[in-house]
Amino acid sequence: MSQPTLISAQGLSVHYALRGGLIGPKPYVGAVENVDIEIAAGSFFGLVGESGSGKTTLGRAMLRAAPISRGDVHFDDGEVSYSLKDLGKQDLKDYRKRAQLIFQDPYAALSPRMTVRDIIAEPLEVMGLTSSRTETDERVREIAAKCRLNVEHLRRFPHAFSGGQRQRISIARALVSGPKFIVADESVAALDVSIQADVLNLLKAIQEDMGLTFLFISHDLSVVAHVCDHVAVMYLGRIVETAPTRTLFSTPRHPYTTALLSAIPSLDPDDRGKVQKLEGEIPSPTNPPPGCKFQTRCPHAIDLCRTQEPSLEHAGTEHRVACHRWQEVGGEAN
Ligand SMILES: Nc1ncnc2c1ncn2[C@@H]1O[C@H](COP(=O)(O)OP(=O)(O)OP(=O)(O)O)[C@@H](O)[C@H]1O
Numbered sequence: 001m002s003q004p005t006l007i008s009a010q011g012l013s014v015h016y017a018l019r020g021g022l023i024g025p026k027p028y029v030g031a032v033e034n035v036d037i038e039i040a041a042g043s044f045f046g047l048v049g050e051s052g053s054g055k056t057t058l059g060r061a062m063l064r065a066a067p068i069s070r071g072d073v074h075f076d077d078g079e080v081s082y083s084l085k086d087l088g089k090q091d092l093k094d095y096r097k098r099a100q101l102i103f104q105d106p107y108a109a110l111s112p113r114m115t116v117r118d119i120i121a122e123p124l125e126v127m128g129l130t131s132s133r134t135e136t137d138e139r140v141r142e143i144a145a146k147c148r149l150n151v152e153h154l155r156r157f158p159h160a161f162s163g164g165q166r167q168r169i170s171i172a173r174a175l176v177s178g179p180k181f182i183v184a185d186e187s188v189a190a191l192d193v194s195i196q197a198d199v200l201n202l203l204k205a206i207q208e209d210m211g212l213t214f215l216f217i218s219h220d221l222s223v224v225a226h227v228c229d230h231v232a233v234m235y236l237g238r239i240v241e242t243a244p245t246r247t248l249f250s251t252p253r254h255p256y257t258t259a260l261l262s263a264i265p266s267l268d269p270d271d272r273g274k275v276q277k278l279e280g281e282i283p284s285p286t287n288p289p290p291g292c293k294f295q296t297r298c299p300h301a302i303d304l305c306r307t308q309e310p311s312l313e314h315a316g317t318e319h320r321v322a323c324h325r326w327q328e329v330g331g332e333a334n
Pocket residue numbers: 016029030031049050051052053054055056057058219285
């Protein structure tokens with residue numbers, strides 16, 4: 001049976017105003033443009049794309065931590081239903097309990113002067129979720145155990161921990177308020193490969209145990225292939241393709257997705273030297289090209305692509321793609 005949608009965006013745009021522009025329209029960075037996305041309850045949903053494509057901004061907008069310039073985000077966990085654009089102060093406070101961020105850098109995210117116990121307890125205290133120190137301690141111990149930290153660890157300061165352990169502390173802090181939705185932004189990127197696997201396994205175990213829904217932001221497609229059930233590909237603030245992971249990796253339809261996939265180095269020694277590099281750079285979101293945003297780098301671009309922006313259309317069950325020519329050029333993965 002398919003799961004209900006936990007969180008979705010409709011025509012979501014995030015614009016950051018730039019200085020200048022006394023004459024004519026005010027310049028802005030279109031960090032996220034007209035994004036439609038639906039994340040089912042219990043999903044481990046991957047978000048990929050090059051640096052600057054708007055992944056962090058989209059994740060933050062879904063937490064109401066980036067401004068919503070146009071469109072909206074809807075959240076419904078069966079207990080509450082919110083439209084994030086016009087969330088009142090009280091509801092926003094409640095939403096903070098239900099939707100949390102795990103930071104990218106476990107070294108920068110933890111205050112060096114607080115014990116691990118206090119770091120994990122802080123959200124409970126700030127949100128007023130517990131009524132006594134005993135209750136707070138109990139909750140901290142419970143969540144620490146889920147994150148494979150023991151009671152000894154709680155008395156120490158973060159500098160005494162390895163990168164993987166610090167990331168587990170960050171995870172415990174994000175989970176302590178009992179959220180339903182987690183944005184994990186490059187949560188394993190700073191870690192050693194073997195520790196990455198530990199942290200990923202922990203996230204998956206916690207997801208099942210606590211019934212969480214993840215938006216998992218990563219530039220590493222091989223990690224996404226292993227842990228995510230659905231993936232959306234971003235380019236210059238837009239979603240250009242989205243599908244169940246297996247479909248996206250076996251039958252990518254957008255030339256950008258195909259290019260990203262063929263840039264994954266193979267482990268097969270016979271393939272040595274065959275990694276293809278995506279040519280050129282992502283254009284500036286302040287001054288995006290007309291038409292399809294990928295046309296400046298796309299080997300298949302025709303006149304239509306240079307004038308008209310394609311919208312996301314159905315390319316199969318749960319598979320959507322924004323390309324005028326996907327039926328002609330959709331590539332097979334390597
Ligand atoms: N607060 C801000 N003010 C102005 N521009 C911003 C702000 N935050 C992000 N941007 C711009 O929005 C665009 C998208 O940035 P974002 O950080 O969301 O990309 P990303 O996909 O997460 O990149 P990375 O993979 O490097 O983390 C970039 O061009 C960035 O410079």
